[in-house]
Amino acid sequence: MAVAIGRRTRDALAVIVIALACAALFASPAFERARGLSLDALTWLRFEAFGNRHDAATSPAVVVAIDEESYQAAPFKGAPLLTWTGEIGRVLTALLDGGAKVVGFDMVFQTSIEQSEIPLGDTTLGEKTRGFDRDFLRALAAAAGGGKVVLGEIFGEPPILPAPGQRIAVRQQQNLRPLNTYTDSDDVVRRHPLTLSAEGKAVPSMALELAARSLGLAPRIAPDGVTLGDYTVPGSVAGTMTLNFAGGAQDIPTYSFADLRSCALNGDKDYFRREFAGKVVLIGTVGIEDRRLTSKRFATRAEGARRPRCVLGERAVPQSFARSTIAGVYIHATAVNNLVRQDAAIELKRPAVVAIATALALLAAALARVLRPASAAAILALLAVLYTALATALFNHAYALPLAEPLAAGVLALAATTGYRFMVTDKDRRLLQKSFAYYLAPREIERMLASRRLPQLGGETREVTVFFSDIEGFSRIAEQMSPEQLMALTNEYLSAITDVIESHDGYVDKYIGDSVVAMFGAPLDDPDHARSAARAALDCRARLAELNRTSTAFQGIKVAQRIGINSGAALVGNFGSQRRFNYSVMSDAVNVASRLEGANKFYGTTIIASDSTVKLAGDEFAWRELDTIRVKGREQSLSIYELHGRADALTPQDRRLLDGYAAGLAHWRAGELAQAGECFAAAAAVDTPSALFAARVTAACQAGPAAWDPVRALQEK
Template structure:
């Protein structure tokens, strides 16, 4: 994760504004409709709606395929069905229906037919055919329970024929729908201007009559119905809420109702239609099909209602991308009566929400790696979609596609911005210094946002010096190629261990390694990690000698010196060329301790300060108190044996004998010291050294001012 600076935040905001403005602009207005479609589908799939159709205030009487296939309608043109329609409507009215709306239009009558039939036109011979139908329309209309439908158009209006208009006293309302640019119906008009006056649309008229009120225009310009302010982002429209996906509307086959009239079952009509708004319309597979917000989820042509006289068809209803037009009006009427129309956010709020989402994604893309940013976009989109679906359950439509797509665009633009501008310096740093600096140093420079420059700071560190013993003589026996191969293998293995324990390799000097722990990355346990790395390096060299063919026959050994203390670390050098390195007396002492190993025959030597900072992590033995070249103060030095509790029996035995001998040595009891050291002299070079020195001093005692400090000559 990278740190995001002020410039990056500014870029993220500009990108978010640009992406938000693009995806909420008028050319992409279709995305708002797509959001409604997706929300409708997701709500249907994830939440569902199991409302009982019996509670629906709206029912549909369907002139369906069953009607066309059932006598007496089978083979008869629909113009001849009017008398039967009148009888069924009369029974529905007697059953207690609040209002009946026509979603079918009979623009002409069979009485108007001019087709010759014998010596006179057919219409002349059929005079009076629609009389009973027109009487039924007059009676139901006069009771305030009938509204005929019409299609308003400047070019091709579709209206009931004149006799019907007179029968219902022009009680006709428009069936026109609001179709978006993609030919999908998501909203319904509330009113139309007829002769310069606003006239309610069919759905509004039916809902108003069912509620016993009239629509009014509030001071805000919104339409109110019985105290309900109808929401709508598009003026004078209602956004449809297909909560039940059409399955919540009971649908009666006109054929079965006509048979029920013949049967004389008035109770059935009362049970089915009492208190209901009734819509009469065609429900066919090939006529008056509409694409709506249910197009992605699949809508239903209602739910088959109870039957009265005819057996139910065997074929079950299936979800389709389109629905019969009558169910669009049924949904609008139900939305109005139940106050359940969808509330959409206006353009300002949609834009703000889209920009905010894009800004969050852009900031994430500024902080995370590209793969992480993509995952963040997916996670944020999923969380936002879940919130949007939750809001849609309560009929609030939050924009969905606009924020998600704007977020994706912001993601792409922010990644592009980082690649071209923001991360250019970082790539330069990593490319330029990858082979010279530790990853931690590069990360520090990248996080600071600054190019490397001269400067340093005082840090408490542990220095690590190592050198191969007698390597010059070994190198003389090897070809240049063999020498390079061996050194690369050795230095790679040691470096991996050092860096694996948090160390930083400062430099290689021939076969020597200079490293530090505690910088550049801060490490409170730098002493412990340095000692642990030294032990692992010693084990690794033994493993290479035993198993790596490059090392075979050479028997390489190395010496390691460790010292902890304050040191200056940072970019040190000239103004044109510098390196991240370390300087101080701490460094010099570590170098001297590495060389001191050869006097004692040890592989690892650490100062008392390093030993003290490791606590009880390791088992140690004190080797001596020494005075190294260039330093007047004596230093107590120690050899790490192993992790505490992991030392071998032999190591424990040697350390105990050595400690006894060292105590006698410092007490000037040289004979006893010689005996103690002699016990392990054959297997321990340090004990052999002290045994020899103790015997010499036992034979020739030192002066009274003698101190048990070994002054080492040379490095």
């Protein structure tokens, strides 16, 4: 048995399904390549907002850079790196004598010049250079005895290993550790191995080994993670840690190898003690080779040795050139710093990421369901900014909230819900907009829909004010003009009057030749419909006066209008056939408004309203009670009023006229004809209604008391 689902329940379920689908999409493996953008963005935002958290001088790890300066300095210029080993051994000894805790090599000398088989005279180059690496090997052996040096190797097929003599000098695997790095699917380094597997055994990486030796601790390696002292290293990928890169290029002190070699030759032991005591030193190349994209790729700066120099003069570092890549040695140095400082980045587990993405997607979908698309997008953008600011602040404490997944899920949920709303939820709204588009102003359609009170198809009873307007003497005007001229005048007049009516929330029902039929209070729910109609009538009178002065279509023609206004209950709705209908109004109130418009012809006025309209409109306006009449088709008498203008715009002369007319009307209704005649005669020369009443009083006096009737019958329109 089918169960009907309400519209609200349907929409709520749709919002939930859309949010869950968007969150699942961006938390799935299909989004893996973009997931790392969160770390990249957070690293950049934190650097821009807070700078670096640590002074470079406090960095546990430092880098000795075999850089371009070293390649160009004597005696290395033009010499292959294999010939540098003796000088490298000299610097290694100076570093350890200066108090460095441990030195790691982020470079692998796979061969030795002593092994060269290149012919040289009657022997080989290797024979001629026997003992060339002796000083280097002695330095390695001395450092290895105290666990002060670690050589790098690279696991792979085949592995990349130091030369045999070097391996022997450092006691083989006792002081050999892998330099392998971990690269995400988009070729960006965001994580670093803690351990690697060799022959089924977990081997600490170079960074973990260096950090452990500097702290005097042995790492505990377990299937569920790595612990260094009391620090359990966090990681979202098994066997790795998430690197917490600082921004810029000054977070890790860097020394030029050429300067340190000259310093060691000079025997400046104080310099080495000042700069390297208690430090983890990494020796590696810093140049165009071995450069990697990392999660600090948006927060890099121009590189160079920025610590105090020992012998060589200060070297200018260009500040305008920054690469998005960094040398590989800084990856290992960053890992060492994170381990020693216990501040590796902490990423949330997948369920937490899904939960956050779902929450933001639900919020975005709900906003799109209840608000306009522009408003929903603006609020979502503000929430995204606030969430990003929170994530940036938390990342300053190593907590990495996801950015890409929830923000992408929120944007997609907003778009999807907007599409759902357009295709399903707003279908009735669009139908109504289409129905009213040709006979209601777009602004009024939007207000009607926003009011959530829609007219019932087929009709409903509403309190409205009906507005009738007509051009005085239109037949006479038509005889004086060509059809083209008459059309231009009529169209300009009707357009102007329509604009005024709609500006006061009125609805133009129909045009009948030069006549305009309008109503206030429907289809819009306007509790001040009578006041709106009165304001519109005054503005229509003013607009016509302006057209008479300025419009080319009105040149040579003085156009006047008559307006009738009446308020009351009416049936409003769509009337007509099944295939063709019109939104209109039907009731006795409509007939009365039409008669009042015609009554202007008799009284020489422009705007006449019924007493029901006057009571609803209030004292904002200056009303003159004209008469009590009985119109054709109605037995009941009706008090009618002229809308003279706005109450606050009356002149003293206007007040005297209205007061005199009111006094005369009171005498007339009391049967005091002589006094009434005096009041009306005082203004008869300048006021048509007063002149009409003066003549009426005279006729009643001549006919006798039997002819006196306080109610005038108007049988013509």
